Amino acid sequence: MRFGGLTAVRSVDFTVNSGEIVGLIGPNGAGKTTFFNCLTGLYVPTEGTVSYKGTVLPPKPHLVTKAGIARTFQNIRLFANMTVLENVLVGRHTRTKEGLWSALLRGPGFKKAEKASEERAMELLEFVGLAHKRDHLARNLPYGEQRKLEIARALASDPGLLLLDEPTAGMNPQETRATEELVFAIRDQGIAVLLIEHDMRFVFNLSDRVAVLVQGEKLVEGTAEVVQADERVVAAYLGEPFEGAPGEEEAAEVAEAEAAKAETGPAKTSVTKTEDEAPADAPAEEESTTSTKGEAQ
Amino acid sequence: MIDVTETQKTTTDTTATAAAPSARGLLPLPLATARALLLAGGIATSASAYMAWTWTDEFPGDLTVNGYPGGLQWLTFVAGILTALFTLSSYGVRGLGWLLPAKNNAPVVLAALGGFATTWFAVIAITVELGGVVNLEPGGWIAAVASLIPVLGALALPEPLGDDLKDNLKKYVAKPDRFPAPKAIAPWVERAIITIVTIIGLAVFTYGIDTEYGELFVGYLILVTFSLWALHTAGMLDTFSRIVAHNRSFTLAMGFAAAIAFPFTQTDDHYANIGVNILIFGTVALGLNIVVGLAGLLDLGYVAFLGVGAYTAALVSGSEFSRFSGVQFPFWASALTGAAASLVFGVLIGAPTLRLRGDYLAIVTLGFGEIFRIAVNNMDGDSGPDITNGPNGIPSIPDLSFFGFNLGESHDIAGFTLGRFANYYLLMVLIMAIVVLVYTRAADSRIGRSWIAIREDETAATAMGINGFRVKLIAFALGAALAGLAGTVSAHVTYSVVPTPYQFAGSTPPNSAFLLAAVVLGGMGTVAGPLLGAALLYLLPEKLNFLQDKSLLAFGIALVLLMRFRPEGIIANRRQQLEFHETGQLDVPEQATLTDEPAVTKAGA
Ligand SMILES: Nc1ncnc2c1ncn2[C@@H]1O[C@H](COP(=O)(O)OP(=O)(O)OP(=O)(O)O)[C@@H](O)[C@H]1O
Ligand SMILES: [Mg+2]
Numbered sequence: 001m002r003f004g005g006l007t008a009v010r011s012v013d014f015t016v017n018s019g020e021i022v023g024l025i026g027p028n029g030a031g032k033t034t035f036f037n038c039l040t041g042l043y044v045p046t047e048g049t050v051s052y053k054g055t056v057l058p059p060k061p062h063l064v065t066k067a068g069i070a071r072t073f074q075n076i077r078l079f080a081n082m083t084v085l086e087n088v089l090v091g092r093h094t095r096t097k098e099g100l101w102s103a104l105l106r107g108p109g110f111k112k113a114e115k116a117s118e119e120r121a122m123e124l125l126e127f128v129g130l131a132h133k134r135d136h137l138a139r140n141l142p143y144g145e146q147r148k149l150e151i152a153r154a155l156a157s158d159p160g161l162l163l164l165d166e167p168t169a170g171m172n173p174q175e176t177r178a179t180e181e182l183v184f185a186i187r188d189q190g191i192a193v194l195l196i197e198h199d200m201r202f203v204f205n206l207s208d209r210v211a212v213l214v215q216g217e218k219l220v221e222g223t224a225e226v227v228q229a230d231e232r233v234v235a236a237y238l239g240e241p242f243e244g245a246p247g248e249e250e251a252a253e254v255a256e257a258e259a260a261k262a263e264t265g266p267a268k269t270s271v272t273k274t275e276d277e278a279p280a281d282a283p284a285e286e287e288s289t290t291s292t293k294g295e296a297q
Numbered sequence: 298m299i300d301v302t303e304t305q306k307t308t309t310d311t312t313a314t315a316a317a318p319s320a321r322g323l324l325p326l327p328l329a330t331a332r333a334l335l336l337a338g339g340i341a342t343s344a345s346a347y348m349a350w351t352w353t354d355e356f357p358g359d360l361t362v363n364g365y366p367g368g369l370q371w372l373t374f375v376a377g378i379l380t381a382l383f384t385l386s387s388y389g390v391r392g393l394g395w396l397l398p399a400k401n402n403a404p405v406v407l408a409a410l411g412g413f414a415t416t417w418f419a420v421i422a423i424t425v426e427l428g429g430v431v432n433l434e435p436g437g438w439i440a441a442v443a444s445l446i447p448v449l450g451a452l453a454l455p456e457p458l459g460d461d462l463k464d465n466l467k468k469y470v471a472k473p474d475r476f477p478a479p480k481a482i483a484p485w486v487e488r489a490i491i492t493i494v495t496i497i498g499l500a501v502f503t504y505g506i507d508t509e510y511g512e513l514f515v516g517y518l519i520l521v522t523f524s525l526w527a528l529h530t531a532g533m534l535d536t537f538s539r540i541v542a543h544n545r546s547f548t549l550a551m552g553f554a555a556a557i558a559f560p561f562t563q564t565d566d567h568y569a570n571i572g573v574n575i576l577i578f579g580t581v582a583l584g585l586n587i588v589v590g591l592a593g594l595l596d597l598g599y600v601a602f603l604g605v606g607a608y609t610a611a612l613v614s615g616s617e618f619s620r621f622s623g624v625q626f627p628f629w630a631s632a633l634t635g636a637a638a639s640l641v642f643g644v645l646i647g648a649p650t651l652r653l654r655g656d657y658l659a660i661v662t663l664g665f666g667e668i669f670r671i672a673v674n675n676m677d678g679d680s681g682p683d684i685t686n687g688p689n690g691i692p693s694i695p696d697l698s699f700f701g702f703n704l705g706e707s708h709d710i711a712g713f714t715l716g717r718f719a720n721y722y723l724l725m726v727l728i729m730a731i732v733v734l735v736y737t738r739a740a741d742s743r744i745g746r747s748w749i750a751i752r753e754d755e756t757a758a759t760a761m762g763i764n765g766f767r768v769k770l771i772a773f774a775l776g777a778a779l780a781g782l783a784g785t786v787s788a789h790v791t792y793s794v795v796p797t798p799y800q801f802a803g804s805t806p807p808n809s810a811f812l813l814a815a816v817v818l819g820g821m822g823t824v825a826g827p828l829l830g831a832a833l834l835y836l837l838p839e840k841l842n843f844l845q846d847k848s849l850l851a852f853g854i855a856l857v858l859l860m861r862f863r864p865e866g867i868i869a870n871r872r873q874q875l876e877f878h879e880t881g882q883l884d885v886p887e888q889a890t891l892t893d894e895p896a897v898t899k900a901g902a
Contacts, residue, residue, distance in 0.1 A: 092743075
């Protein structure tokens, strides 16, 4: 993915298997969000494709969602002047099909579908713990609840893969822990989760696998131990070899501490093509493979 | 530290009750005197309406009679009564407590100001128009003084005043944050209230339409504005909208009953003509509200769809000047044809343009709107195909007739005479009912929610699986079809169709700027808003002759004032009524469009 002269994401091959939580980390500006935008069709990748369950997805956001990939946004994008319930109902869009005519005629089918949508939406609000706020405007929710609502809205499209862009940004430790529980609960429903985070403790606790993105390229991918042990990750966060890549303090501390403990792990040398290191026995029937490739400048 | 916070608490408490020693009036008078001034002044104001204010009936409305109010004096009379009633309620008179549930001063103050403004407007109008204060009879002087007294009383009412005069004045007209929880009302009482309010509303509205001269209309607007403001600060409007929310369909039915009743209250078909025009433009504005208010698409060429409907109806009306003069469709068929033709145009224009966002869309629709008018102007057989007769348009469109009931003739029904315009008015009520039904049903459904989602945040909406283009095209086409439907009636009402009215901005109503202003002024995303907005914007230049060639300027000023003081429009929509959940939280992130900007907001940092 290129923006003018800037190659934001280059040759990132990535596989997420069902029932898996995968973390995506990297310093600010590494291209994580851009990667998500490519996956969900908000950006059309300059080169490369996104495939989900074996079929290549067209770079159209609504088709991607329909296929089963839902997402949240780093800078919350709720429908601010809609109520909490309505936000989730909008999320149901792809799983319902009542058009204008049935809305005007209001037949029994329409009423049934509306009722079913509402029930499902309430279920989801219950799930994230916002049921009591159903009639509040989204913009009046506190920050943490807005993030939860975004997750509920994304879940409303019954996704097979959920993309979370910094779900704990701006949260206090308690809220972060609650979010952790929430992500586990989502995973337990059989939904694969790919999440971007800067909170290292959170990521390493949660993820079965972690991938590190630095300057648009995938540096390492593997289990928490492998990634924490990788010296290049530390370097990327501390900013030694890559100038101008501001490392997040906490991340650096954690990575440093971990690195100091562990021996130098078997670092991966190939950046462009990374086989996934997760247990290969994960059911492959539901998987999303993506590769966005760009040429070097 | 703890002490400080506690004192702060007590001060906030005192502001809430407004009865603490720190509360004082802007004018240093005891509370009892202030109230006495209000009551006496209110009654005196009303009484002064019975006197002669001027010696000559050159001033319209004949204010020369002692013993009976006339014209503008009626307004003064009503304002005085209102002031007295609110004051009595603040005294705690039994049976009037419901007028002031929060016991605040603002309603009394505003009623007093309303009386003052209407009366002084009348007195000044007399002085200016007749050329000097000598034209005032003693009654006029008395009215001026009498209406000033309640204002003085009002300013002596105790409020927790500070040092800043502007803030202090604001406190006098502020609506309290909290009202005592309203008592539960029995359903039949709620319906009775709705019925009474509808009747009063019809009476007030009819009075406004029937005002015979500009001075009366201005006075009327002043009084209505202050009265509604007073009722608003008294919490009355909130209570009423809550009651309406419980009885939606009943309110709708009452509204239509009132709309149908209107022509029966009129003796002069001229006012029915105003009524039918308001309905046509209101209906079209409501259609535009789907596009602008719900889907958030700024359409600056909307009037073209009204034109398409009108021209289609004219072409198949059987008019001898029509290109297809042999063809005469029955009304239902021509209405459907008109709507269908508009719909097709909507899709044709929408398909290439709706891929654009924001300002681009506005510019392109503006262009298409003008193209329609210019094209129609040129399709006269000389510079284009011979379809629309060019600038001459299609005149002598025959009147409609249903089952032998000719809408062009007067009919006597149950002792009431319904003229031509009254007939068309009733037909338009039917059309409006259809449009209202379409609007409300579409808005409250999956498709309506996706329109609102697109309006709120298009990127997020598409990421939720909404096919933005398709959904926007549906909104655009539906809006076009509804405008076309209204256009078919308007062709018959005006006897002829010509290209000129279908422009972007002009001094006579059906133009895109007018329709858009009606939607914004009335309240985007509501049903009543565009209707009210269209009524106001149509009536203002109609009633105020001096505005007729400056109506665009007036729109401009009205809209600027509106954006400054009430950006949500006169009628706030349901979402804004959820304000009581407001937390005043400021750190809700701004909604930047993802595709336009790099994601520089670091929420975590
Ligand atoms: N639409 C765009 N146009 C131009 N440049 C862009 C655009 N979107 C992103 N970029 C650039 O691409 C790079 C990667 O940005 P991205 O938002 O993906 O980073 P990130 O890894 O999500 O960072 P953070 O952790 O701060 O969220 C940045 O340099 C950014 O400025
Ligand atoms: Mg990001």
